[in-house]
Each structure stands twice: as structure tokens, then as C-alpha cells.
Amino acid sequence: MEDFGGISLKQYMTNLETRYGLSLQEFLTIALQLADILHQLYQERVIHKDIKPPNILIHPETKQLKLIDFNIASLLPRETQNLISPNVLEGTLAYLSPEQTGRMNRGIDYRSDFYSLGVTFFELLTGQLPFSSDEQMKLVHCHIAKQPPSVSEVKPEIPRVIGEIVSKLMAKNAEDRYQSALGLKHDLEECHSFERR
Numbered sequence: 001m002e003d004f005g006g007i008s009l010k011q012y013m014t015n016l017e018t019r020y021g022l023s024l025q026e027f028l029t030i031a032l033q034l035a036d037i038l039h040q041l042y043q044e045r046v047i048h049k050d051i052k053p054p055n056i057l058i059h060p061e062t063k064q065l066k067l068i069d070f071n072i073a074s075l076l077p078r079e080t081q082n083l084i085s086p087n088v089l090e091g092t093l094a095y096l097s098p099e100q101t102g103r104m105n106r107g108i109d110y111r112s113d114f115y116s117l118g119v120t121f122f123e124l125l126t127g128q129l130p131f132s133s134d135e136q137m138k139l140v141h142c143h144i145a146k147q148p149p150s151v152s153e154v155k156p157e158i159p160r161v162i163g164e165i166v167s168k169l170m171a172k173n174a175e176d177r178y179q180s181a182l183g184l185k186h187d188l189e190e191c192h193s194f195e196r197r
Helices: 009-016 024-043 111-126 136-145 160-169 181-196
Strands: 056-058 065-067
Touching: 009 056, 009 111, 024 065, 024 111, 024 181, 111 160, 160 181
Parallel strands: none
Antiparallel strands: 056 065
16 A cells, blocks of 8 residues: 555554543544445455554544555455464454454354444543453453443543444444444444534
8 A cells, every 4th residue: 555644543542642532523533434444345345354543544634544454354255263262363352353253153244343443433432442351361251241331431521322333333243233334434424413513
């Protein structure tokens, strides 16, 4: 990809010293672009499988985004995940969907990226991850069985509807998540237009 002067979203947040997350307006600008990017990916039948702030580049002035690191990406319709050690899982454990752990009897499809996007949104809004542990198996257990805290619980000034979007993205069952990036984009646009009033 061309160098467009972007830095990782992780670095961008560090530079802004946003220990407590981005402003709601800035979050929505970023979230809408990510929904568009995912829609384009799925039009090409690609599952990224490692969505996280270090794999998202942002231009500090224009706020243009690009998704990078397609090393473990695969093509739809789905990929089967076998039970393997957490030391050799594909993707980054803190952002991994339950089905990517190999401990659920289901394949991986584009909705797996929605879960990782939900974890990313949680981090962008609150400045922290929904689950944190130094023990890999405990983190795997959290992704499979533990409900994350609501974004609004961690940061009460965030509107409840934004928290509901993040919670829907992070649903344990893929059927309970968004079923298309366009559905996600629609809900984010509604929040964005309400926020600008």
C-alpha cells in the first residue's frame, strides 16, 4: 500500500494521551470509516481476522483510515477452526472472537471481524480493553463465556445507544451480532446525525 502519512490508531491514541478514550465525535468519524472498510472487504469475500488498533492506520490531520496486515486473512464463505493451543492461535488474543479460539463448534465467517471491531470500539471509547489477563486461557475463557462490561458502565458519559452497538458487535454468538457492515453503518450514522444536532 502507498504511504499516505498514516500512523497506527494505537500510536494516534498514545500521541493524544487519550487514556480515557476518544471524544464521541472523533470515535464516530473513525467508526463510520471502519464500517465502510469492512463492507468493502466483505464485497471481496475477505475475512481479516486480526482487527485491532495497531492494524488500523490513521492520517493525523485528515483522519483518513486504512486497514493493514492481511497476513492471516482468508476468503469467505467460512473457515473451520480446530481446537489448538492458545500459543498458536491466529489473531491477537485480546481481540479474538469466541469462534476464533477453536473452542466452539462453529466456523469463522465475516461476523468474527465484527467481534474484534467491537473490542476495538470498546478500547477507542474507554481507553481500556473489555477483558484483560496475563493468563492466555483465562482470556480465552472471557471471550467465550464472560459478558464484557458495558461501555456506559466504564464511561457513563457515553450514550447508552453507543454502548448497545458495541455490545451487539461483541455478542458471543455470531447470529446475535450485526449481520452486515451496512447495518452497523446505519446505526452509527443515526448516532452521528443525532450527535451533530
